[in-house]
């Protein structure tokens with residue numbers, strides 16, 4: 110028996126807060142996807158978060174699949190993380206001088222991931238931006254390569270993706286691409302070459318033509334930012350070949366680090382990047398990013414070497430405490446990743462059955478605790494590139510999203526995002542999600 114269409118939850122407090130926010134903040138939000146532009150409706154202002162649930166400003170409890178866009182792998186307001194922050198808080202909030210927690214977290218990160226040295230910053234954006242400066246400093250080269258539909262934060266040179274021509278734009282320059290934001294000078298964008306994810310031949314061709322000018326190739330080892338895209342073994346092999354051109358390989362594990370395994374996607378997929386970037390989970394919900402690699406590369410960073418990089422709040426004691434508590438809890442629970450994978454597989458199976466029963470075409474990509482259900486008619490696992498993903502019916506997704514939200518399930522508010530499962534999503538959450546999904550697909554199929 111399917112649930113009846115839900116009675117709409119009250120949103121008066123969120124609406125009032127959104128109106129006030131719009132008066133004082135661009136678009137009413139401090140990060141664009143929170144504004145619900147691609148799904149419509151009022152963004153829910155959140156008053157608190159516990160375990161797998163958010164409570165909005167109107168008192169409605171929502172089952173959360175965003176997990177703050179990745180950090181909350183243990184669930185919200187985890188007692189060990191809250192306790193570690195509370196403990197650190199007794200001793201002051203920022204020193205502007207080194208402290209023991211930075212050493213402890215660096216020791217833990219290097220042990221879990223195999224890098225020799227790590228430098229802490231305050232966001233994923235800073236991590237990728239700094240890693241690129243380091244790669245340019247080490248190689249003495251200017252150009253970088255990124256992949257269409259991969260997101261590495263909002264530094265100028267990374268807000269670039271291919272235009273309509275994949276490898277060739279109007280002036281015929283191989284790999285050249287246009288900025289994807291106003292305010293990014295063409296000269297900056299011109300130093301970023303763009304290739305297609307999961308297209309080893311395109312990457313080989315680009316490197317054959319331009320490889321001697323390329324400082325680094327940066328990539329998401331599993332893409333979350335075009336929806337989930339899983340790399341093929343052939344593409345991973347092509348990524349490793351970029352090293353033969355003297356370019357550094359930078360794995361952006363801001364999303365996948367400590368999520369797909371304790372050693373990240375790098376550990377799971379057997380990658381050997383020169384540099385790795387982290388964010389999200391490494392700070393356990395507080396602002397932390399990091400980048401790391403072999404000693405001889407990292408020792409180019411100041412004050413050891415000539416590549417400048419600094420931060421007033423870098424290594425902040427509260428943030429380090431949250432990161433230490435989170436990574437320690439992950440390490441103390443060796444079955445966690447298997448449980449996350451089992452939940453996500455069951456979720457994928459349930460969504461597939463529900464959609465197909467309602468006659469709604471979807472194509473699911475999932476790995477570990479990351480999943481995207483693309484609204485398009487293709488076999489599961491066949492969406493491999495940004496171009497494949499972009500064929501999704503975003504209007505159908507938006508209607509399904511609203512159907513889920515109306516039934517108390519807070520999915521990521523864009524077709525081109527991953528959802529994130531946490532360690533406190535259990536049977537009750539799975540059943541509630543699939544009940545809501547069955548009804549939302551039926552509404553959509555009507």
Ligand code: PLP
Pocket residue numbers: 178232233234235237260261262263329333334361362363364388389398
């Ligand atoms: N890299 C990846 C793969 C990301 O997913 C993100 C954020 O979503 C970033 C970098 C940027 O991180 P931040 O938002 O902390 O600056």
